[in-house]
Each structure stands twice: as structure tokens, then as C-alpha cells.
Amino acid sequence: MSDDSRPSPAQIPVAAVIPAAGRGVRLGPGAPKALRALNGTPMLIHAVRALAASRHVSLVIVVAPPDGAAEVKSLLDAHALPERTDFLVVPGGDSRQESVRLGLDALPPEYGVVLVHDAARPLVPVDTVDAVIEAVRDGAPAVVPALPLADTVKEVEPAAAAGEPEPVVATPERARLRAVQTPQGFDRETLVRAHETVTEDVTDDASMVEQLGLSVVTVPGHEEAFKVTRPLDLVLAEAVLARRRLNDGF
Numbered sequence: 001m002s003d004d005s006r007p008s009p010a011q012i013p014v015a016a017v018i019p020a021a022g023r024g025v026r027l028g029p030g031a032p033k034a035l036r037a038l039n040g041t042p043m044l045i046h047a048v049r050a051l052a053a054s055r056h057v058s059l060v061i062v063v064a065p066p067d068g069a070a071e072v073k074s075l076l077d078a079h080a081l082p083e084r085t086d087f088l089v090v091p092g093g094d095s096r097q098e099s100v101r102l103g104l105d106a107l108p109p110e111y112g113v114v115l116v117h118d119a120a121r122p123l124v125p126v127d128t129v130d131a132v133i134e135a136v137r138d139g140a141p142a143v144v145p146a147l148p149l150a151d152t153v154k155e156v157e158p159a160a161a162a163g164e165p166e167p168v169v170a171t172p173e174r175a176r177l178r179a180v181q182t183p184q185g186f187d188r189e190t191l192v193r194a195h196e197t198v199t200e201d202v203t204d205d206a207s208m209v210e211q212l213g214l215s216v217v218t219v220p221g222h223e224e225a226f227k228v229t230r231p232l233d234l235v236l237a238e239a240v241l242a243r244r245r246l247n248d249g250f
């Protein structure tokens with residue numbers, strides 16, 4: 001007998017947690033990275049708009065720099081965002097992982113699908129966001145957008161000091177490697193359990209799910225979903241925005 005009380009997958013509410021509390025050391029001196037302007041608008045606003053552009057996302061939780069939650073709330077209030085989406089701002093932590101966990105702690109109980117998206121990936125296309133959501137709703141506990149690599153990757157013995165030569169120990173088969181982006185999508189219970197269970201530092205949320213022994217699948221990423229990490233990435237992001245304006249005729 002079917003349980004009619006449970007929502008169908010397409011009805012499961014979707015929330016996005018946007019870790020935006022990093023300092024942006026690799027970007028160089030200045031405001032926290034998420035607050036740096038991109039075409040005159042804070043990078044964080046671009047990222048929030050990118051996630052809120054999906055009609056499936058009904059809540060966006062922004063995890064702000066610990067001492068910048070009020071400023072981030074003001075930024076959200078000052079910029080046009082979709083009426084259909086609710087927004088929350090919470091202070092972040094000392095690591096991306098802790099910031100995501102703090103965002104999860106603020107998640108209301110009715111949200112069963114959770115996206116985790118770097119504020120540092122401000123230009124992700126909405127089709128990529130929707131592809132991640134669809135794969136989670138189709139039953140995948142964890143989904144990551146991913147791209148094939150353009151460069152060969154080498155495993156090395158890390159040098160003691162930057163700039164020193166590093167012995168190469170292996171060359172993984174490039175065809176079996178993917179560059180992983182965000183938003184990463186999860187069944188909520190899976191992600192919460194991963195953050196409760198895995199305490200060691202990891203670089204993405206999906207790897208915590210892997211450590212639970214659960215499957216993680218990829219969907220196609222997008223070259224415009226790149227992460228703004230170093231100064232040259234800002235140049236590229238401005239160029240992508242300029243190309244979009246040209247294509248949109250304004």
C-alpha cells in the first residue's frame with residue numbers, strides 16, 4: 001500500500017547552502033572573497049542569484065564571514081532577488097567544512113534536498129543547478145557536477161618548501177579523472193550524517209559521503225561554473241559576464 005503522506009520526489013523542497021565565509025587569501029589582500037565586486041556586484045550576490053534562478057530552490061542559506069553576517073544580510077536586502085525564494089544568513093566557521101555544517105544546522109526540517117554551492121563559483125548556469133537537483137530527486141544520495149580534465153595530472157611527493165622540485169610518483173589515467181564543481185547535491189539525511197560522522201578535513205562535501213561508503217555520482221558540470229580562486233579568475237569571470245551581456249543584447 002503506497003504511503004500517500006510522503007511527498008513525491010518532485011515535491012521535496014530544495015534548499016541551497018552557500019558557504020561564503022572564506023577570506024580569499026589566494027585572491028590577494030582585500031575584503032572577504034565573497035564580498036569582492038564582480039562587474040560592480042558582490043560575487044556572493046551573483047552566486048545567490050545563480051542558485052535562486054532555479055525554480056526548484058525555495059530557500060538559500062548564506063554562510064557569511066563570522067563578523068560579517070549583518071553586512072551580508074544588508075547586501076541581500078539591497079539587491080534584487082527572486083520573490084519566490086527565502087533567504088537566511090548565518091555566521092560561518094574556520095573551515096569550509098565547518099561553515100557548511102553551520103549552514104546545515106540552520107536548515108528547517110521540511111527541506112529534503114540540499115545543495116552546497118561555493119559563493120566563489122558565482123557564474124554557474126541554472127541548467128547545471130537543475131541537473132544536480134534532478135539527479136538527487138531521482139534517488140542519488142550525492143551528486144556532483146564534473147568536467148573532464150584538459151591537463152594531465154601528476155601525483156607528486158610534495159616539496160618541503162614552495163618552488164622546490166617535486167618527484168613525480170604517478171600519472172593517473174586522465175580519462176578516469178574529473179574536475180568537480182558545485183553545487184553539490186544531497187539527500188538531506190545523507191549530508192547531515194556525513195557531517196556528523198566525518199571529522200577529518202576534506203575539500204568537498206561529497207568526499208564525506210564517500211567515506212560513509214555511499215555512492216556519489218556525477219552530472220555534467222559547466223566551464224562557467226569555475227571557482228574564483230586567484231586574481232586571473234576574476235579577469236575570466238568579468239569576461240564571461242561581458243560575453244553574457246553581449247549574447248543577451250545589452
Ligand SMILES: Nc1ccn([C@@H]2O[C@H](COP(=O)(O)OP(=O)(O)OP(=O)(O)O)[C@@H](O)[C@H]2O)c(=O)n1
Nearest residue numbers: 019020021022023024025026094095099119120
Ligand atoms: N572558513 C571558510 C572557508 C571557505 N568558505 C567558502 O568555501 C568556498 C570555497 O572555498 P575557497 O575558494 O577556498 O575560498 P577561501 O577559503 O576564501 O579561499 P582561500 O583558500 O584562498 O582563502 C568559498 O565560497 C568560501 O567562501 C567558507 O564558507 N568558510
Ligand SMILES: C[C@](O)(CO)[C@H](O)COP(=O)(O)O
Nearest residue numbers: 096118180181182203204227
Ligand atoms: C568544493 C570545491 O569547490 C570542489 O571543487 C573545492 O574542493 C573547494 O576547494 P577550496 O580550496 O575550498 O576552494
